Structures are given as C-alpha cells and as structure tokens.
Amino acid sequence: MKTNRFALTLGMLLVPAIASLIILTRAPIPATFAQAPSVEPSNELKSELVPVEGDMHEFMEYVFQPTYKRLKESMAISEKDNANWKSIKSDSLILAEGGNLLLFRGSASESQDWNQHATTVRKFGGQLYQAAKQKNQADSEVAYRTMIQNCNACHQDFADGEHQLAP
Ligand code: HEC
Numbered sequence: 001m002k003t004n005r006f007a008l009t010l011g012m013l014l015v016p017a018i019a020s021l022i023i024l025t026r027a028p029i030p031a032t033f034a035q036a037p038s039v040e041p042s043n044e045l046k047s048e049l050v051p052v053e054g055d056m057h058e059f060m061e062y063v064f065q066p067t068y069k070r071l072k073e074s075m076a077i078s079e080k081d082n083a084n085w086k087s088i089k090s091d092s093l094i095l096a097e098g099g100n101l102l103l104f105r106g107s108a109s110e111s112q113d114w115n116q117h118a119t120t121v122r123k124f125g126g127q128l129y130q131a132a133k134q135k136n137q138a139d140s141e142v143a144y145r146t147m148i149q150n151c152n153a154c155h156q157d158f159a160d161g162e163h164q165l166a167p
Contacts, residue, residue, distance in 0.1 A: 049104050056105060060163075063101070067094045068151075068165065075144050075167070080135070088132040088140065095147065096125030110158075117154035121147055 038054035053059045071091040074084050099122025106114030124147035131139035148167040155163040 051101075051105065059101075059105070063098055064095065064151075067091045067098070068148075071095070071144070072167070075141070080137070085132050085135050089129055092125050092128035092132055092144075092147075096122050096129055099123075099125060113157055114154070117150060117157070120150040121154070124150060 039050050039052050043050055051059070053062070068091075071088060074080070074087045074091070077084050080088070099118045099120075102118035102121070103115055106118070124143050127143035128140055128147060131143050145167045148165055152164050155161065155165075
C-alpha cells in the first residue's frame with residue numbers, strides 16, 4: 001500500500017516535469033521564415049496548397065539542392081546533346097515551379113522580400129526552360145547565371161548569407 005502511494009506521488013510529480021521539459025527544449029521557430037504546417041491526417045485532403053515538408057531546410061535539401069547539382073553538371077557541358085538539353089529542361093522547370101512552391105512558405109511579416117526572391121527565381125528558371133527548349137546555348141547560360149544570383153540573394157537575406165552557390 002505504502003509503495004503504491006509512493007509510486008503514485010512520484011508519477012504525479014514526474015509526468016508534469018517531463019512534459020514541461022519537452023515543451024521547454026523544443027527548438028524555437030526561426031523568425032526569418034514560417035514553419036509551415038505539414039500535411040497531417042486532418043488536412044491531407046484539403047483542396048488548397050499544403051506543404052508536404054514544412055521545414056525550409058529539408059525542402060531546400062531535397063527539392064532544390066539535387067536539382068541544382070544536376071543542372072550545374074549539365075550546364076558545364078560545352079557540346080550539349082539531346083539528353084543534356086532534356087535534363088536541363090527538366091531541372092529548370094522543377095526549380096521554376098519550385099519558385100511557386102516558395103510563395104506560401106514565407107513569413108507574413110517579411111513576405112514582400114521573400115516573394116520577390118521566389119518570383120525572380122521562377123522567372124529566370126522559366127527563361128532557362130524556354131532557352132533549353134530551343135537548345136539556345138547563349139540564352140540558357142544568361143538565364144542560368146541570373147537565376148543562381150537570385151537563389152543567392154534570398155540566401156543572403158533569409159539564410160544568414162550561407163549557401164552561396166556557384167553557377
Ligand atoms: C525565397 C527564398 C529562397 C530562394 C528563392 C531560394 N532559397 Fe535556397 N534556401 C533558403 C533558405 C531560407 C535556406 C536555409 C534553410 C535552413 O537551413 O534553415 C536555403 C537553403 C538552401 C540550400 C542548402 C540546403 C542544405 O541542405 O544545406 C541549398 C543547396 C539551396 N537553398 C538551393 C537553392 C537554389 C538552387 C535556389 C535557386 C534555384 C534557391 N535555393 C532559392 C531560401 C531560398
């Protein structure tokens with residue numbers, strides 16, 4: 001009986017202590033960009049834009065980074081064949097449309113600058129896509145470099161100047 005009551009008291013003390021520890025040690029939401037709510041069972045069927053990955057770092061790492069790396073390799077080839085152009089069309093379209101996906105990930109307070117960077121990347125990613133469709137080496141080079149400059153401009157403003165990418 002005595003041990004039971006002791007265990008009960010201990011439990012009553014420990015549960016709130018652990019709960020508050022969990023709440024206190026949770027990483028704070030960065031002020032620079034919104035932590036968008038990811039797809040959850042309650043909203044996975046909503047007919048509106050809902051991020052599948054709400055964390056910007058993960059979003060950049062798995063959507064933008066591999067695409068950029070592939071694109072960089074294809075762009076470095078001086079005599080591009082059909083397969084190279086196809087790969088450039090695909091990657092530039094992913095990044096340009098990725099610009100659209102950035103539009104609902106900015107924080108409300110700084111959405112103007114954020115959206116400006118997102119739409120500029122969309123614009124030059126789109127120009128690269130069009131140039132690649134025509135297999136235009138000179139135009140694709142200009143659009144590619146201008147797009148990367150604008151990736152870097154957003155990283156300058158919203159990622160503490162990190163991730164300065166070389167074209
Ligand atoms: C609207 C803002 C914005 C634009 C535009 C943008 N990024 Fe980012 N990017 C970020 C932020 C914010 C981070 C840092 C996320 C973090 O680590 O918390 C980031 C991080 C990255 C990283 C580092 C990921 C890692 O795993 O370390 C890469 C690579 C990257 N971006 C590629 C790109 C490319 C390529 C483009 C252009 C085609 C681009 N980004 C355009 C906001 C942007």
